[in-house]
Amino acid sequence: MLEQILTDNITSLLLSTAHAAVTIIIAFMASIFAYKAMMRFMKPTQENAPIVHLLCTSVKNIIIMLGCVSALASFGINIQSLVAGLGLTGFALGFAFKDALANIISGVFILLYRPFKIGDYVKLAVSKTLVDEGTVIGIDLRYTKLETETEITLVPNAAFFVNSIVIYKNK
Numbered sequence: 001m002l003e004q005i006l007t008d009n010i011t012s013l014l015l016s017t018a019h020a021a022v023t024i025i026i027a028f029m030a031s032i033f034a035y036k037a038m039m040r041f042m043k044p045t046q047e048n049a050p051i052v053h054l055l056c057t058s059v060k061n062i063i064i065m066l067g068c069v070s071a072l073a074s075f076g077i078n079i080q081s082l083v084a085g086l087g088l089t090g091f092a093l094g095f096a097f098k099d100a101l102a103n104i105i106s107g108v109f110i111l112l113y114r115p116f117k118i119g120d121y122v123k124l125a126v127s128k129t130l131v132d133e134g135t136v137i138g139i140d141l142r143y144t145k146l147e148t149e150t151e152i153t154l155v156p157n158a159a160f161f162v163n164s165i166v167i168y169k170n171k
């Protein structure tokens with residue numbers, strides 16, 4: 001009787017483990033396929049490479065997370081409470097990393113709408129007494145690099161959305 005119960009439990013655990021492993025492997029393979037397909041479809045250039053990479057990596061990570069949650073469900077874990085907990089964690093992390101996320105989102109908008117481009121001369125009124133200015137030499141998701149004769153300044157992208165800017169187009 002005890003041997004039968006142990007055999008049934010071990011068999012059930014092995015089947016659940018195999019199901020979870022197959023689910024995770026399929027999720028990893030699907031995420032890699034989706035990443036490569038999106039990269040091929042979007043054809044990143046020097047100007048849009050950060051956005052394309054961010055989007056493709058986000059889709060890849062979402063597919064992996066969904067696979068892991070599905071794998072946990074095969075063990076009988078209540079994923080509703082897990083998903084609710086992840087939602088609350090995401091909410092808390094959103095508040096904790098508010099400034100970093102604002103810079104990244106601003107960087108995406110700068111790269112999408114291109115109010116200025118590399119080579120343009122930009123003046124940014126950070127405050128009444130502080131003005132950042134220089135030639136744009138780089139734009140990524142977090143910072144825009146401005147170069148003057150003596151220095152390179154890394155300006156957080158969110159500053160371009162909350163402050164006045166003057167753009168002198170490169171001719």
